[in-house]
Amino acid sequence: MNKTHTLPLILAMIFLALAIWAGITPADRAVWWAETIPLFIVFTALVLTYRSFRFSNTAYVLMSMWLFLHMIGAKYTFADVPFDWGNRILSPLLGEGRNHFDRFAHYIIGFYAYPMAEWLLRKRKCTFGTALWFALFFIMSVAAAYEIIEWQYAVIEGGDAGIEFLGSQGDIWDAQKDILADTLGAITSLILFVFIRPDKRIL
Template structure:
């Protein structure tokens, strides 16, 4: 019988699988759903397939799952149309813009993958702590920039409303830059949490297989 801490990734995986099924039922825009669910599926299956080879800490799995959950919800509604009214009211004084901030929060949460990257580098002894932190931060910044380029190209190729919804700028000409800043701030937040928890020094998981 698995220990409770070892069941946690399985529970997250089952919850995400159920959410993905819900997301695919009558989404607001099927073309947008396909475009948004592909990266979610790719990350999800990569984590499932590598779970036995490298078991991250529960904290890393939790932080990584937050983006997967949010992106799956965004795929169903499109990011500009997700019911996020209460949170928008709370964020408006900080972020302004009079827009749906669901996608901005989603970009911030993407930065949480820096936590898992730092853990992987340190547990595999591929880098010391300072280098692992810097590399993890730059990894997220690089992914953020690449994702904005992919969104731009999809919007150009697809065109029409689907292209606009995937781009998600909501009329803001600086949307791409703000999204990349949100990714970076999320990475800095997760790396600060990493320094507090130091999961690389704990052993709540079986040794990784070489």
């Protein structure tokens, strides 16, 4: 096998292994389905489009981080993921007596700005600056849309499943803070993009 294809294959195998693990007696089956459906859609799209457009290995790693973390969140529900070590690091910075795994996962979602900018530039859809701005606004739009979906699911489903999927943990500003975390993740990944410039590399 060509070594350039090895890393994406390993990442795919890790995701599938995590999916099997997470699907065995999750904390809440309804929450598991609600959280994993978007993961399976994104994973399937990446697999189906692999031959027609292969992202850089860095992009696949960044995209896989969200798939992995979100699958773990689906297993336990985000409020109950064992994340003591992360909370010890983040609590002094963010305050709030809560589990910060959800906030960290939202930050990682922002990393999808990197492959978006890469796709735009390698397809020559726009200029470099426009690609960065579009990728940032793309993540902000997706983040806002997802918060609306969470809200509607919580209203329709109700009960414990709705509360767990919403994951606000009693914070009335949870949606706004999640969007900020997504945005900061996007900015971080785009700074990385500027230094790596995968659009100028031969894949």
